[in-house]
Structure formats: structure tokens, C-alpha cells
Amino acid sequence: MIRVGIFGVAHIHADGYLANLKTIDGVEIVGASETEATLRTGWLDRHTEPVFATHEALIAAGVDAAIVCTTTNEHREVVEQLAAAGVDVLCEKPLATTVEDSQAIMNVCAASDVLLMTAFPMRFNPSIAAGRAWIDEDRIGEILAFAGTNQGRIPTHYAEWFADPIAAGGGAVMDHVVHLVDIMRWWMESEPVEVYALTNRILHPDVAVETGGMVTVGFDNGVFATIDCSWSRPDGYPTWGGLTIEAVGTDGVFTIDAFAERLDVWSYGDAMWTDWGSDANQAMIDHFIGAVKGEHPLEVTGADGLRATEVALAAYRSVTAGQPVDV
């Protein structure tokens, strides 16, 4: 039996991961930990699993594996505690708000010989996996360029800290650049080397971080890609947002709408899209637990989290410079 704890519930995904864990045989959910009293109260309103007031208490209750869902700036401190206790870690993305913290998270997990996975669920999305297969098989020839979008409603609907420059480390760029960077790195096994970015704060000008962002990434194999990370889906949009990628090659083009497995539903005057298809979060949690059980190696590591975070941080440097910058 693998004993699993959810460390921090500030991130909206904590609820979904709990539901994912419940479906897996051989998993015992020890509970959650959360230092904010109001978040603990909310947790207990929604769930029957206990929530501890400190991360130490949850560790002391005995856990083999942890899913870290604190605010991004708290990832490092929690992971350091977990690594010291020999607990395997799945950390919510982005790995940290700085390169230094991301590197420290990787180092401490390596030194303590615990697993470290970054939560990049899109790797487990069937259409994204199909994109990788198409590239492996040269189905559209040599890749020239990608145009990606990972747009969404402003996530302050879920939690205010997503637009807090300290807790989240930034806004739309920090939130939405890393998924597409990770997909492209995985698809091509190539590293980002140059980043140019534009940001603005016209959407939701009341928040303190950028809400619009357009990032161009150059890879070491010569491919370039754009990533629209804007929080440009308005209130009333039928879902949280989405992720698309178009790949242009020398022999053709493919286009992915990663969340196309949906119904269009109108309910009491509101439009909404409801998902009926594959569940990438479930597949990601299954994969992590399988790795903890020793059934397979991790497909997504802390290094993947670091590399993607570096691009987001380079984007901020580019905005300041007004020019492309090296990663």
C-alpha cells in the first residue's frame, strides 16, 4: 500500500488529484496539509479526508509519496522537508518562481534519492501523444515551426494568489508558458535557446501581473515556436480555456485542440463545455503512483520542470530588454 499526502491545497488541482488518487488500487490517502486556516475549512467542507495544519504533521503521519499543491513560491520549502523525510514528490507546475529554487528542488531530491516529477499532464493527453508520434514518424516532414496557445480565464476565479507576483512569481507567462514549452521539448528532444516576449495588462488591469502574453521561443534544432499564454478568455466563456498547437513541417501541417473531447451544453441560459474524453490528470497521477511503486521510471522529471520554468523567466527578461534573450 502506498501512503499518499497532498501538501498544500492552495492550488485548485488539489481537489482533482484527490479524486484521481481515489481511483487507484493500492493507494491509501493519508490526508492533506495546509497552513492557511480558511483553506483547511474549505477542504473539510468539500472532503472527508483529514487536513493537517502543518506539513510536518502530515509527514509525521507517515507518507510514501506527496503531491505538492502549495503556492508556487512555497514549493521549495515543502519539497526540502519531503526529501529529508525520504518522500517521493509530484510537484505542481511551475516548479518554482526562480531558477535558483527550481535547481534547489532538483538537487535536494537527487541528494535524498527521492523521485521528483513535475506536473505536466499534457504529456498524458492522447492528442499530444499523437503529435509526438507524428513527429517521430516524420509524418509532416521536417518540423519548421509551432504556433501554440494556452489561453484561459483569469485564474483568480479559483484563487487570488495566481495573480500575486510573489506567490505565483508572475501572471499569464508563469501560468501558461510551461505546458507548451514542455510539450515541444518532449516532441523534438530539443532545448529552448532564445526567447522573445511581449506582455501587457489590458485584460483585467486591476491585477498586479501581466494578463496578456505572446512568447516566441527558438530551439537548438532551429525550430521556432510562438506561445500565446494570455488570460484572454472572458468571464462567461464556456470553459476555463484551452490548449492548441499547430505544427508546420516541410511536408504538411497538423493541428491539435487538446480539449476537443467535449460537449457544447446550454444550461439555464449559460453555455458550457463539458469534457467526456480522456483524463490527462488521471493518467499523470497513475503514472506517478506507478513510478513510486517501482513499476516504471518517471517520464517527466524535475529537470523538465526546470527547463520550462527557465523559458518563462527568460520571457520576463526579454520584456525588460525589449529584445530576444538567451535562455
Place this chain on the structure above:
Amino acid sequence: MKLRIGIIGAGNMAAVHADGWEAAGDSAVAVLDADAQRAAELAATTGARVADDLDDLLRSVDAIDICTPTDTHLDYVVAGAASGVAVVCEKPLARTGEGARSAVAACREAGVPLLVGHVVRFFPEYVEAKARVVAGDIGDVAVVRLDRSTYLPAGASAWFKDPARSGGVVHDLMIHDVDYAAWVAGSVTRVYARLAGSIDGGDHVLATLKHEGGAISHIQASWAFPVGSFRTSIEIAGSEGLIMRHASDPFRSLVAVSPDVPDVPAPPTSGESPYASQIRHFSYVLRGKATSRIAPEDAAAAVDVCDAIATSIVSGRAIEIGEKL
């Protein structure tokens, strides 16, 4: 009274424009082309005569309509202005921003109208999106995405495939959306772009634009798409809402694409051809019944921005508009 139009150049666009003038109640009265045979063919279908030379054409018309290769536009604009006739010119106004600005100056000094064919401003979905923005339906424009992806026509003329003459995919194709982005999001202040070329010469460009007032645009222009395909899309996100028009054609077929694809691909539209709408508008402007939807300065600015995009592609740097290239 019919306006007498002299059409310069007798290629694909000339025939489209001639139809437009006919539909607007005007007529092409003279045609000029270096290829006499081609000029004669267009003249025969429009009831015009073949002009002996440029001076002969300029003496017999109220307006010239320039449908020649891009790198020859400037000379014809200047000649038209010098002879006091109104000037209609296909986009881009000139091969370079500097040339485009001198074309604008020549027409202004001569006091003749200059109407540049940025036809996207007449495509109904683009007109409607602009109207919604102007009406304030989505608040302040923040992030714009425009896409124009198609194939490099196999039968395209040599000049068209020669970047020195046409400017390539940036000046010929992307300029449509460069102009539209500025129309809906304000003047462009900085650009950054990357280009990839496919084996058959079909270039693919992604550009990001910064606008005065802070809006951001992403423009994809491609001649690297599979033969037979043509796709455009519009997305405009604002502080109070969102406009999207993706390629969901009213009629979609699932049959194999015919290998006989047109040399000049164009998106299908129901109703009047946007080219005809544009010429009808120009006709109204020349008759003093309307103000031009396309200021000459806008047409020149679009070429300046395309020059900056081309420079960014070569230099790998972001380029400020107005920076010496």
C-alpha cells in the same frame, strides 16, 4: 457619368478589378501591359482598348488602377499623380516603406486621391469584427491573433516568387493582416518575427507586434500549407470580451481535393466578392460620395511594418518602427 479607368497590368488581379469596375457602373477604357497579347485578352473581355503606352493611357482616363508587380507600383503612382489622375493601386503600395511614403507624398502634392487595395478591410467577417471593436463590445483591445495560411501557387509568376520584386510572403501575404491588426489595435510600434522556408519555397512566418496603447498581435502568414488549402482566422481579445472567427466555412466538403487548384487561392465568401465591394467603395470615393476606408498613410505604414518584419527575420532582433533599417 461613368468613370474612365485605365488598368495597368493585365494579370490575375487586373481581371478581378476590371469586373469590379464594371459592377460599380464604371468602365475600364484602356489597358496597358508589357505583354501585348495579355493586354489584348483583358481588353477584349472588358470592352477597353489596348493603350499604346503609359502617356496614351494617362491622357484618356479619370483614374488609373495599378495591378502590376509590386516593385513597379511606385513609378506608376508617381506618373499618375504627375498627370493629375486619381490613383488606385493594389497592395502593397510600394516595395519598400520609403517608396510607399514617397508615393503618398506625390499624390498629396498633386492633389489626387490615392486608394490602396487592402481588400481585407472589405471581407465581411473582418468588417464585422472591426465594427464590434469600434462599438465597444469587447472593451479595449488587448491580444489579437490573425492567420492567413495557404500554399505557394504552382503557376505563380516569376516576379511573385522573387522576394526582391514582391517582398515575399511578408509583403505579399502577411501585409493583409499587418494592416488589419493596425486597423483594430492601433499603430504598430515594434515587431519581432521568425521565418522558415519549406523545400518548395513556401515560406512560413510567425510575427508578434506591439501596438501603440499596449495591445499585442500574433500574425501567422504561410505559403507552406498543403496545396489546395486556404485558411484565415481572427481572434480579438479585449478587456470586456472576445471575438473569434475560426475557419468554419458554411460549406465544408469531405471529398478529395482536386489536383487542379487555383493559382490565386481565395477564401470563399457568400454574397458580393470583397474585391468588388472594395472597387465599389473606391468608385464612391472618386465620385465624392464617401471617404476612403483606407488612408494612404495606413497603406504606407503597412509597408513600413513589413520592412521591419523582414529586417527582424534577417537580424534576429526586435525592430522598433521608425528605426533606421
